[in-house]
Amino acid sequence: MLGKLTLHVLPLYSPIAMSGAAMELLGVLFIAALITWFGKWRYIWNEWLTTVDHKRIGIMYVVLAFVMLFRGFSDAFMMRMQQATALNGHGYLPPEHFNQVFSAHGTIMIIFMAMPFLTGIINFVVPQQIGARDVSFPFLNSVSFWLTAAGAALVLTSLVIGRFTTAGWTAYPPFSELPTSPGSGTDYWIWAVLVSGVGSTLTGVNFVVTIIKRRAPGMSLMQMPLFTWAAFITAILMVFAFPGVTVAAALLGFDRFLGMHFFTADAGGNAMNYINLFWLWGHPEVYIVILPSFGIFSELVATFSSKRLFGYVSLVYATMVIGILSFTVWLHHFFTMGSSADVNSFFGIATMVIAVPTGVKIYDWLLTMYRGRIRLTSHMHWTLGFMVAFVIGGMTGVLLAIPPVDYVMHNTLFLVAHFHNMLIPGSLFGLLAGYQYWFPKAFGFRLDEWWGKTSFWFWFVGFYVAFMPLYVLGFMGMPRRMDYYQNPAWQPWLIVAAIGAVLIAIGILCLAIQLVVSIRRREELADLTGDPWDARTLEWMNASPAPLYNFAVVPEIHDREELAWRKERGISHDAPAHYTPIEMPCNTSTGVLIGGAAFVLGFAVIWNIWWLAILAFAGVIAATIVKGSVPEEEYTITPDQIAALESRGSGPLLGFLSPLEDERGDHSTHGLLNSIGD
């Protein structure tokens, strides 16, 4: 009846895992209790969980990313503390638990922190930046989000019920195969990756179509803002790269659940094939998490230098070239596999070539700032910090791209330092800067600058303190993923790295304080114009928060930096003569139901509860068929309602707690919304 589920799956093996599980459960209960206390379940369900509005889906993605950032960072912190103290086996984590921690950290940070974060910002920004009312497939967008959330929920569940994988975030066979990893861990990993991978593929499809088909009249491809370009290339990479990880994880699942021999050590299995398939996704994935941040930096540099973006065309081509090259370098993740020297040389050179378009970007940003009127806001801090740190990471990357060097350095902490040096400044700094930049567009008030800058400095300094010692340790020959060690020369460096982790923890704390402080001071920080940064692109032409249809009248585009163009001519805020009705898609609960069923399906298969798995699978199929068979429901917003919403203007949390009455067909929420406003 319950498959392999028994009481032994509870985390009784380690008091630390137990307290982690308890914290997770208490967190969920606490949030549920809060919602119940304020009586907001209906509001949350009607306005958020079932929404198809790209802005709200985007916000939910970012919330998910922050939750997972907290969890992923906790893992990182535990690792640094373990290694700082684990000389001669005196760490506080049992080895088995330590292995779960580093596996969870990587899986979470890439797939469940960076991915939802960038997908959220793309969701929120792109339609507004291209003058669209929503994405092309709003319902599919909801499905994508809930599949991602289902995958994240599976990873979180593994802490409470069963264990997570000990095979690293890449789940390399043959270790991840059944004989060596018999527990539930790898199965959790497989299902989390599969379920969220489908979500990401669908997101990719959605944004390719949205950007091709929904641009406002007059916006040619070469007039798209650079963030939209970055999102476009990212979406293409999602469509073409994610099949790699889907196939790799699925075949590993066939080995584990059905006894096949794709990657096993016996019966003709070929573990190296897994590693090829995995990195066929894995390397483009690096650019999937970095390109959106490049797009964000491009917007920030132009806005806060009060100057037209330098070298737009070269930035666009550099983005495309990075997108193409990202598919030609995967083998550099395993130079030591033993390919011929020719093959390794090809991939080594291709890897170094990527530094060229990336360098082009750095120069374009620098030249945008050159003779600009730079405002050193928190956003510019992240941008400048990124440029300095990223160049260092890029140089160590070129080092590792030389196959003979890689033979010496591979699998050491030098590699760990290198890719954190790329991903933290390259991806996370950009996403955090983007979060602080577009926050007023989402909620109608800015985030506190002082706490933003303070957070930056702790992140920035903490990053150096935490990762520069890892380069040194790599040179000293320390392998990655060690739960304890006997070389006393390593310990001082590991203690320094642990101090870096403490500094980053303070940086994260500052982000939390920033949010709380800003919410409390929201009237002071209010964005009353819709354009708090004197920005240059279309999304700032709207009120903050933007009304649910984004643009009352779809604007005509004249220039790459349309808003700057209009401001120069003094026509940015001309009210149109009249409004025409707008049709918008109705909310639907199908997305959240499909996500829920996918979670149940994964969980049931992991624990061999076959009847439940069949039920959940049938549920997904039935929901898809039913949803596909009825026409998409839409409701119409009348010109009077538009006029009322447009006269609302900008301000803190407008439209969140007391929105104007609106008609939503069967899924009407107006009565509810009025009661919340009271």
Add this chain to the structure above:
Amino acid sequence: MHTETAHSHEAMLFEEREFGFWIYLMSDAIIFSLLFATYAVMRHATAGGPGAADIMELPTAAIETALLLLASVTFGMAAVALEDKRRNAILVWLGISFLLGAGFLGMEIHEFIGLIAEGASPQRSGYLSSFFVLVGTHGAHVTAGLVWIATAVAQLMRTGPTEAFAARFKRLGLFWHFLDIVWIGIFSIVYLPGVLQ
């Protein structure tokens, strides 16, 4: 709202869905190409068990191919009937396509069961794993196509050949013909070299 603008709004939605479906098919094509590559890599990983020459029979593969390709031709006939909005003709041709697809699937299942009974199961060797998963993934797609044809038939009976039905029918057609292309790949890369060995 103006009927004309409402119409173009709907037409734009259909156009977007078709374009999106093309993009999805590209993604699906990558899945198949990776499975093809895996099959090619594992071609000789038979671990002493049966190889391609031992498990493949040209007549079976030929009949399967004929059934699937014919199912595409009959689907094309349904598309022609849709041009003139001949509801019953569409139903008949869709029904025939369904039966041909089901016949293909039945033969494939029969082939699989026979192989497993002979000891050539996917658990036997890496080679057989890659064979079953590549061909089986195509079979799973055909199954999805059959379910989709059934829902299309249901929709047609309910609403008649509306614009919405035509748009959906077009996407279904893309999917159905895509499966032919994949099958031609399977025939040329899996079956033909197997029996010619």
